[in-house]
Amino acid sequence: MFQVHVRTRINGDDTEFSCEADETLLDALRDRLGLTGAKEGCGTGDCGACSVLVDGRLVCACLMLGAEAEGCDIETVEGMADGSKLHPLQQKFLDHAALQCGVCTPGFLVAAKSLLERNDNPTEEEVRYWLAGNLCRCTGYDKIVRAVLDTAADMRKASKPKPAKAKKASAKGRVSA
Amino acid sequence: MNVQPDNKAMKRDFDIVGKRTPRPDGIDKVTGRARFGADMSMPGMLWGLVLRSPHAHAKIKRIDTSKAEKLNGVHAIVTSKDFGPCDDSLLDIRENVMAREKALYDGHAVAAVAAVSRSVARQALKLIKVDYQVLPHVTDVDEAMKPDAPVINDKLFTKGLDKTPKKPSNIAERFEFGHGEVEKGFKEADLVIERTFRTEATHQGYIEPHACVASMGADGRGEMWVCTQGHFMVRNTCAGLLGIDVSNLRVTASEIGGGFGGKTTVFIEPVALALSLKANRPVKMVMSREEVLRASGPTSSSSIDVKIGMKKDGTITAGDATLRYQGGAFPGSAVPYGAMACFAPYDLKNVRAIGWDVIANRPKQAAYRAPGAPMGAYAIESVIDELCRELKLDPIDVRLKNASSDGSKASYGPNFGVIGLKATLEAAKNHPHWKAKLGKNQGRGVACGFWFNFGGETSVSLNVNVDGTVGLSVGTPDIGGSRASIGNMAAEELGIPHDKVRCIIADTASLGYNDVTDGSRVTFASGMAAIQAARDAIGKLCERAAKIWGIPVDAVVWEKGHARPASPNAGKHEPLSLADIAAQAGATGGPIAGHCEINAEGAGVSFATHMVDSEVDPETGHVKILRYTVFQDAGKAVHPSYVEGQFQGGAVQGIGWALNEEYIYSKDGRLQNPGFLDYRIPVCSDLPMIDTVIVEVPNPGHPYGVRGVGETSIVPPLAAISNSVSDAAKVRMTRLPMSPPNVLKALGRI
Numbered sequence: 001m002f003q004v005h006v007r008t009r010i011n012g013d014d015t016e017f018s019c020e021a022d023e024t025l026l027d028a029l030r031d032r033l034g035l036t037g038a039k040e041g042c043g044t045g046d047c048g049a050c051s052v053l054v055d056g057r058l059v060c061a062c063l064m065l066g067a068e069a070e071g072c073d074i075e076t077v078e079g080m081a082d083g084s085k086l087h088p089l090q091q092k093f094l095d096h097a098a099l100q101c102g103v104c105t106p107g108f109l110v111a112a113k114s115l116l117e118r119n120d121n122p123t124e125e126e127v128r129y130w131l132a133g134n135l136c137r138c139t140g141y142d143k144i145v146r147a148v149l150d151t152a153a154d155m156r157k158a159s160k161p162k163p164a165k166a167k168k169a170s171a172k173g174r175v176s177a
Numbered sequence: 178m179n180v181q182p183d184n185k186a187m188k189r190d191f192d193i194v195g196k197r198t199p200r201p202d203g204i205d206k207v208t209g210r211a212r213f214g215a216d217m218s219m220p221g222m223l224w225g226l227v228l229r230s231p232h233a234h235a236k237i238k239r240i241d242t243s244k245a246e247k248l249n250g251v252h253a254i255v256t257s258k259d260f261g262p263c264d265d266s267l268l269d270i271r272e273n274v275m276a277r278e279k280a281l282y283d284g285h286a287v288a289a290v291a292a293v294s295r296s297v298a299r300q301a302l303k304l305i306k307v308d309y310q311v312l313p314h315v316t317d318v319d320e321a322m323k324p325d326a327p328v329i330n331d332k333l334f335t336k337g338l339d340k341t342p343k344k345p346s347n348i349a350e351r352f353e354f355g356h357g358e359v360e361k362g363f364k365e366a367d368l369v370i371e372r373t374f375r376t377e378a379t380h381q382g383y384i385e386p387h388a389c390v391a392s393m394g395a396d397g398r399g400e401m402w403v404c405t406q407g408h409f410m411v412r413n414t415c416a417g418l419l420g421i422d423v424s425n426l427r428v429t430a431s432e433i434g435g436g437f438g439g440k441t442t443v444f445i446e447p448v449a450l451a452l453s454l455k456a457n458r459p460v461k462m463v464m465s466r467e468e469v470l471r472a473s474g475p476t477s478s479s480s481i482d483v484k485i486g487m488k489k490d491g492t493i494t495a496g497d498a499t500l501r502y503q504g505g506a507f508p509g510s511a512v513p514y515g516a517m518a519c520f521a522p523y524d525l526k527n528v529r530a531i532g533w534d535v536i537a538n539r540p541k542q543a544a545y546r547a548p549g550a551p552m553g554a555y556a557i558e559s560v561i562d563e564l565c566r567e568l569k570l571d572p573i574d575v576r577l578k579n580a581s582s583d584g585s586k587a588s589y590g591p592n593f594g595v596i597g598l599k600a601t602l603e604a605a606k607n608h609p610h611w612k613a614k615l616g617k618n619q620g621r622g623v624a625c626g627f628w629f630n631f632g633g634e635t636s637v638s639l640n641v642n643v644d645g646t647v648g649l650s651v652g653t654p655d656i657g658g659s660r661a662s663i664g665n666m667a668a669e670e671l672g673i674p675h676d677k678v679r680c681i682i683a684d685t686a687s688l689g690y691n692d693v694t695d696g697s698r699v700t701f702a703s704g705m706a707a708i709q710a711a712r713d714a715i716g717k718l719c720e721r722a723a724k725i726w727g728i729p730v731d732a733v734v735w736e737k738g739h740a741r742p743a744s745p746n747a748g749k750h751e752p753l754s755l756a757d758i759a760a761q762a763g764a765t766g767g768p769i770a771g772h773c774e775i776n777a778e779g780a781g782v783s784f785a786t787h788m789v790d791s792e793v794d795p796e797t798g799h800v801k802i803l804r805y806t807v808f809q810d811a812g813k814a815v816h817p818s819y820v821e822g823q824f825q826g827g828a829v830q831g832i833g834w835a836l837n838e839e840y841i842y843s844k845d846g847r848l849q850n851p852g853f854l855d856y857r858i859p860v861c862s863d864l865p866m867i868d869t870v871i872v873e874v875p876n877p878g879h880p881y882g883v884r885g886v887g888e889t890s891i892v893p894p895l896a897a898i899s900n901s902v903s904d905a906a907k908v909r910m911t912r913l914p915m916s917p918p919n920v921l922k923a924l925g926r927i
């Protein structure tokens with residue numbers, strides 16, 4: 001079948017691929033690029049296992065065409081850790097045993113990251129509604145919600161600048177802005 | 178050596194067991210590195226797809242594959258003709274994986290293709306022409322039992338009756354369990370309540386669809402990569418269906434994205450193998466979600482009559498139940514388990530449970546977490562709740578009064594050993610949840626549940642490596658953290674840190690046969706085998722120490738990871754650690770390994786009590802779960818986080834079953850909701866936190882007291898939630914799911 005040539009940036013790397021015109025971004029990631037971290041649980045946008053960030057927006061990769069990714073900046077679960085250093089969410093998911101089979105985990109991590117980037121102090125209800133598009137059949141969500149809330153609390157603590165340094169940091173921020 | 182595999186001397190103080198250690202597969206699973214079924218590719222691989230019947234019941238007159246075969250890129254097409262003779266025990270599976278004379282349900286496989294890409298395979302499916310003669314169908318269990326129902330299998334004559342009928346029917350078998358005289362018991366009662374209940378079919382709903390890669394070589398040797406609860410089962414079944422020597426098929430279990438019983442059989446695996454055999458290339462198959470729902474195992478729908486008599490003081494005088502389960506197009510629903518389990522929590526003088534196994538034009542049911550038990554428990558626990566209400570008795574006190582305890586005669590025959598039901602009820606009674614205030618339109622329900630638990634065939638191999646680390650190979654796929662718990666038990670026994678043991682799931686060529694991961698058996702049975710394999714290795718480690726020291730082996734003991742002289746008489750020797758001995762293995766006799774092959778017995782049964790608060794919106798019929806607490810006996814919680822996870826996961830699957838989930842069939846017998854949008858499992862925003870209380874009444878059948886925990890947690894929720902909603906709505910609910918329309922109907926609003 002007719003193939004489209006697509007140029008993207010994936011987890012920071014400039015990446016090109018060819019895919020069929022009607023092929024989903026999820027299939028392109030998984031089958032063409034070997035990025036199998038995003039999973040297909042439904043293929044219809046109902047389970048969130050395929051969650052990725054496209055230009056910073058949380059999307060279901062099964063609902064987007066590979067061809068539509070032209071020029072986009074894509075983040076997948078494979079890009080979350082910084083080398084061998086886990087993202088705080090990844091660490092908290094382990095600490096809280098927020099996974100059983102783990103097939104939903106990549107999608108939850110990407111979705112939760114996107115939440116915490118927007119809101120570093122979510123209520124339990126906000127976490128539950130933000131993650132309502134991600135299905136988990138194993139855990140009953142309890143430990144997942146706790147892991148996300150705990151990560152947020154830690155991240156707030158870490159980002160709370162100490163009074164003396166705060167000035168410098170914000171001054172620097174203004175300069176670079 | 179004085180280390181004996183003696184289960185009676187049960188260990189109760191632990192260094193590692195009971196701790197919340199990090200799981201060995203954790204990093205892989207949070208970084209996307211873990212490889213699940215669909216994550217595998219092989220060189221030269223083709224894609225396989227299945228053509229499925231759009232009819233609930235139809236004769237297959239002709240399948241014309243000629244056009245599809247000519248399509249460029251198509252390498253193989255298979256139909257039932259490609260599955261030759263097999264053992265009688267596999268006949269139903271053979272027919273389920275590929276329809277023969279008839280399509281028996283909407284979604285039944287009729288042909289499959291393998292092609293160079295998914296899109297070519299999709300085109301090829303469209304080119305296959307099937308001539309169907311549509312036949313009358315039946316999907317409802319009560320309808321299917323009627324004398325004038327369409328007969329699905331004209332060779333099916335009801336078993337279990339005094340006289341085998343001459344006419345075929347959809348009733349496969351009758352079962353009966355119980356003791357005493359129920360009629361006499363009802364006469365002794367102050368109040369007798371009789372009710373009929375209905376539950377709908379639900380799906381296990383694992384998030385990972387079935388997936389496999391099969392590769393058959395021209396030399397008759399094959400390999401498979403499969404997401405399954407039992408790769409040895411896949412090997413034996415596929416080998417049997419395709420006439421391959423068992424040894425010539427090597428199956429590797431992928432990481433598995435949930436199973437809950439639904440991955441204890443085969444669907445696409447033999448088809449992929451048949452395609453690979455024909456195409457002489459590896460073939461990958463992945464089910465779509467729609468295929469998962471239409472064609473892989475849901476649970477039974479059921480219709481149940483219950484009659485229970487109670488005295489004013491709460492004594493149950495008799496219980497009688499008739500359970501009717503349709504198990505899809507083939508015999509073998511879980512109705513016998515339902516009938517055995519439903520009265521098990523109670524020590525009754527007069528009890529009877531009759532089960533009817535019925536076939537219907539639906540997908541063949543597969544096991545779903547405590548198969549058959551939740552529906553039976555729903556019916557019995559609902560009537561007990563209603564009796565308590567009518568007689569103004571406390572539902573926990575009444576349950577405590579009638580509860581089965583150590584040694585009491587189970588409703589299904591045997592006498593119980595040491596059991597923890599009363600302990601879960603006491604824990605529930607003393608929990609703040611029981612006393613908490615309820616608001617308007619809110620209600621509280623409790624219910625108990627029971628599951629047998631299972632041991633089964635298990636083989637484990639433990640290798641002591643040169644650097645003092647240990648490789649532990651087990652053959653039971655890890656669905657929810659069992660590598661952590663099994664590895665920790667081996668480390669505990671060896672007396673070394675948990676991270677010195679690496680537990681893996683070995684392929685079928687590397688280990689003896691293992692039963693599937695089911696029956697809540699893995700932490701119990703593979704754990705027991707790992708402990709015994711560790712003891713076997715310890716025996717050998719002690720022998721090596723004896724050799725190094727030049728003393729008799731029975732003068733050596735193993736303590737805290739070290740060989741030590743048993744007494745001062747044995748001489749003065751510095752203790753040797755496992756690593757010390759391992760480093761000298763070559764010089765003292767070669768590799769050191771422990772093994773264990775068992776058919777594990779002694780799986781202790783498990784009980785739970787659930788407590789739930791709900792709120793019913795009288796305008797919309799919507800039910801919201803406000804608070805949920807699980808009290809369950811784990812025997813010994815090896816890894817408490819994953820025990821809690823099993824409690825929570827089971828409770829939430831139960832919430833889905835009770836409130837939303839159902840298979841909806843249209844008049845023409847087609848499934849109307851084969852997707853996660855319309856087959857709605859609970860999502861995060863539907864739920865509160867799920868509180869758990871782990872009760873530990875040690876199982877004497879396990880060296881550490883472990884009981885299986887995976888399944889019991891789904892048994893009480895249907896009833897507990899129904900009792901809670903009945904309390905909130907002030908009307909007895911008798912049908913699941915309690916979806917808004919059904920609740921409004923019960924409230925008399927529509």
Ligand code: FES
Pocket residue numbers: 039040041042043044045046047048049050051060061062063
């Ligand atoms: S696979 Fe994309 S939402 Fe389910």
Ligand code: FES
Pocket residue numbers: 098099100101102103104105135136137138139384434435
């Ligand atoms: S951990 Fe299995 S689906 Fe979430």
